[in-house]
Amino acid sequence: MDKKRIVIALGGNALGNNLPEQMIAVKQTSKAIADLIEEGHEVVIAHGNGPQVGMIQAAMTELTRSNPEKYIPCPLSVCVAMSQGYIGYDLQNALREELLDRGIRKGVATVLTQVEVDPADPAFAHPTKPIGSFMTKEEADKMVAERGYDVIEDAGRGYRRVVASPKPQGIVEIDTIQALVESDHVVVACGGGGIPVFTTEGHHLKGAAAVIDKDFASCVLAQQLDADCLIILTAVEKVAINFGKPDQKWLDSLTPDEARKYMEEGHFAPGSMLPKVQAAVQFAESKEGRTALITLLEKAKDGIAGRTGTRIQA
Ligand SMILES: Nc1ncnc2c1ncn2[C@@H]1O[C@H](COP(=O)(O)OP(=O)(O)O)[C@@H](O)[C@H]1O
Numbered sequence: 561m562d563k564k565r566i567v568i569a570l571g572g573n574a575l576g577n578n579l580p581e582q583m584i585a586v587k588q589t590s591k592a593i594a595d596l597i598e599e600g601h602e603v604v605i606a607h608g609n610g611p612q613v614g615m616i617q618a619a620m621t622e623l624t625r626s627n628p629e630k631y632i633p634c635p636l637s638v639c640v641a642m643s644q645g646y647i648g649y650d651l652q653n654a655l656r657e658e659l660l661d662r663g664i665r666k667g668v669a670t671v672l673t674q675v676e677v678d679p680a681d682p683a684f685a686h687p688t689k690p691i692g693s694f695m696t697k698e699e700a701d702k703m704v705a706e707r708g709y710d711v712i713e714d715a716g717r718g719y720r721r722v723v724a725s726p727k728p729q730g731i732v733e734i735d736t737i738q739a740l741v742e743s744d745h746v747v748v749a750c751g752g753g754g755i756p757v758f759t760t761e762g763h764h765l766k767g768a769a770a771v772i773d774k775d776f777a778s779c780v781l782a783q784q785l786d787a788d789c790l791i792i793l794t795a796v797e798k799v800a801i802n803f804g805k806p807d808q809k810w811l812d813s814l815t816p817d818e819a820r821k822y823m824e825e826g827h828f829a830p831g832s833m834l835p836k837v838q839a840a841v842q843f844a845e846s847k848e849g850r851t852a853l854i855t856l857l858e859k860a861k862d863g864i865a866g867r868t869g870t871r872i873q874a
């Protein structure tokens with residue numbers, strides 16, 4: 561099989577919803593990633609942070625509210641940095657262990673990654689990115705009244721806080737990531753979509769109050785690293801049209817034009833499957849020969865071998 565440079569975007573099921581769940585989940589996740597490394601592929605890993613960044617933000621807010629003389633509010637960009645740190649810590653350790661168990665000696669490192677956003681991005685005025693855990697209607701109403709949070713009802717599963725999610729424009733640490741990849745290291749980067757920043761005066765980078773979508777950030781990462789393949793690993797084996805309906809149909813492959821048609825017809829849920837298909841199309845169209853794959857975490861190896869998943873190719 562051809563050796564490929566692969567950027568993997570890990571979804572929520574790769575990490576679990578809390579610290580103990582994460583410790584267990586990353587072990588399984590590492591097996592799926594190590595399978596690809598064992599086959600000789602160069603792998604770069606990005607991941608989400610919705611539940612984690614919400615948990616950190618809630619904890620930091622409680623600290624400030626309970627003791628305002630001692631603690632000052634923690635910006636959301638710093639909460640994203642914290643989420644990258646502790647998720648990266650678990651992921652890199654689990655992967656290091658899995659690789660060593662298979663007799664593979666490779667450096668595994670997390671790069672705290674800043675991602676540039678446009679401060680004029682209209683997304684800042686329209687929060688869409690769910691973070692934290694699900695709430696009941698009563699809990700959500702309380703958060704809106706007491707804290708002025710934006711809250712949405714999420715596909716019948718409960719209520720969640722939403723924050724701004726601007727589009728990623730560029731990766732500040734891309735040269736560092738590239739250098740590590742070129743020297744055969746396994747890199748975890750752009751965690752949680754990256755720490756959102758924008759340039760103010762001179763070279764100063766200022767954190768933005770936002771959470772970037774990790775599928776879009778992974779797409780930018782894959783393009784900037786000139787990857788062959790972007791693999792979006794999630795909780796379904798394939799993308800479907802008429803998802804959840806009696807006439808549901810799983811798709812083996814999609815061209816960008818077919819994907820656009822299905823997007824217009826509303827087959828992919830906003831905030832879940834839609835950004836994945838959009839990121840996949842953007843990557844597949846960015847250069848000849850680039851392929852995107854959406855599949856189940858456990859099926860990564862079969863997917864790259866062409867045995868399953870939904871393949872998006874121009
Ligand atoms: N058309 C579709 N085809 C397949 N899955 C879909 C579709 N529309 C919505 N979904 C849902 O999207 C989920 C993946 O989104 P999400 O859970 O937000 O991703 P992540 O893995 O990044 O955390 C799937 O588990 C599935 O329930």
Ligand SMILES: NC(=O)OP(=O)(O)O
Nearest residue numbers: 608609610752773774
């Ligand atoms: N940042 C981000 O996209 O996180 P989730 O994938 O957990 O929503």
